[in-house]
Amino acid sequence: MSAPVHRLSVADYSVGYPGRHVVSGLSLPLVRGGALTALVGPNAAGKTTLLRGLAGLIRSQGSIEVDGRELHGLSASAYARHVTYMPQALPQRVALSVYEAVLSALHATPPEGTSKADLRRRAFETLERLGIGDLALAPLDRLSGGQRQLASLAQAIARQPSVLLLDEPTSALDLRYQLKVMSVVRDLARERGMVTIFVLHDIALAARWCERVIVLSNGRVAADGTPAEAITPAMFAEVYGVEARVERCSHGHVQIMVDGLL
Ligand SMILES: Nc1ncnc2c1ncn2[C@@H]1O[C@H](COP(=O)(O)OP(=O)(O)OP(=O)(O)O)[C@@H](O)[C@H]1O
Numbered sequence: 001m002s003a004p005v006h007r008l009s010v011a012d013y014s015v016g017y018p019g020r021h022v023v024s025g026l027s028l029p030l031v032r033g034g035a036l037t038a039l040v041g042p043n044a045a046g047k048t049t050l051l052r053g054l055a056g057l058i059r060s061q062g063s064i065e066v067d068g069r070e071l072h073g074l075s076a077s078a079y080a081r082h083v084t085y086m087p088q089a090l091p092q093r094v095a096l097s098v099y100e101a102v103l104s105a106l107h108a109t110p111p112e113g114t115s116k117a118d119l120r121r122r123a124f125e126t127l128e129r130l131g132i133g134d135l136a137l138a139p140l141d142r143l144s145g146g147q148r149q150l151a152s153l154a155q156a157i158a159r160q161p162s163v164l165l166l167d168e169p170t171s172a173l174d175l176r177y178q179l180k181v182m183s184v185v186r187d188l189a190r191e192r193g194m195v196t197i198f199v200l201h202d203i204a205l206a207a208r209w210c211e212r213v214i215v216l217s218n219g220r221v222a223a224d225g226t227p228a229e230a231i232t233p234a235m236f237a238e239v240y241g242v243e244a245r246v247e248r249c250s251h252g253h254v255q256i257m258v259d260g261l262l
Pocket residue numbers: 017020022041042043044045046047048049050
C-alpha cells in the first residue's frame with residue numbers, strides 16, 4: 001500500500017522578528033509531497049526565517065495547513081509531529097554519540113504506537129540509509145563538519161514527519177555525499193509522500209533534483225514553477241544581479257553558466 005501524499009498550503013503568511021517583517025502576506029500554491037521542492041534566493045532573502053516560521057519556531061501570522069489542518073494554535077509537541085526542521089547550524093558539540101543524538105530526536109516526538117525497540121531500530125536504519133552506520137558510536141564532538149551535517153540530517157529524517165524542511169543540508173558535504181543526500185531524501189519523499197523543502201544555494205543541484213523551485217527575493221516569491229520555468233536568465237538578472245545562461249544537456253538536465261555580474 002503506498003503512503004498518502006501529504007500537502008502543505010501557506011496563505012497570507014507573515015513572519016519576522018520583533019519590529020521587523022521579513023516575509024509579509026506570502027502565499028504558496030499547494031506544495032505536494034512525494035517530490036522535492038527547492039527554496040532558493042539571495043542572502044538575506046528570508047529563506048531561513050520562512051522555514052523557521054513554518055516549523056513553528058518563530059511567531060507567524062496567516063495560515064499554514066498540513067493535509068487541510070491549520071497548524072497555528074497547536075501545542076509545540078503536536079506541531080512538531082507534523083513538521084520537522086533541520087537547521088543550518090550544525091548540532092552542538094554535546095557529549096552524545098551519533099546514534100544517541102538520533103535516538104534523542106526520536107524520543108522528543110515519539111510516533112504513536114512505536115516501542116523503544118522500534119525507535120532504536122529506526123535510528124540505526126536511518127544511519128545505514130544515509131551511509132553513516134559506521135559513525136553510530138562516534139561522539140558528535142569528534143566529527144568533521146560534513147559528518148555533523150549528516151548526523152543532523154539523520155535526526156530530521158528519522159522522525160518521519162509529514163513536512164520536512166531542510167536548511168542548506170548539503171552545504172558542508174563533498175560531491176559524493178551531496179548526491180547521496182539528495183537521492184536518499186528524494187526516495188524517502190516518494191516512499192512517505194512527504195512534503196520536502198530544501199533551502200539550497202546551489203541552483204544546479206536544485207534544478208537537477210527538485211520538481212519545483214521557489215525563488216524568494218526580499219521576502220517575496222519572485223518565481224515558482226518547474227526548474228525550467230523558475231530558473232531563467234531573467235530570474236538570475238532580476239534576483240541575483242548576475243548574467244547567466246540556462247541550457248539543457250544531452251540528459252535533459254538544466255545547465256547553468258554564470259557569465260558575470262551585471
Ligand atoms: N534573529 C534575528 N533578528 C532580527 N533579524 C534577523 C534575525 N535573523 C535574521 N534576521 C534578518 O532577517 C533577514 C532574512 O534573514 P534570513 O536568515 O531569513 O535570510 P536567508 O535568505 O536565509 O539568508 P542566507 O542565504 O544568507 O542564509 C535578514 O535581513 C536578517 O538580517
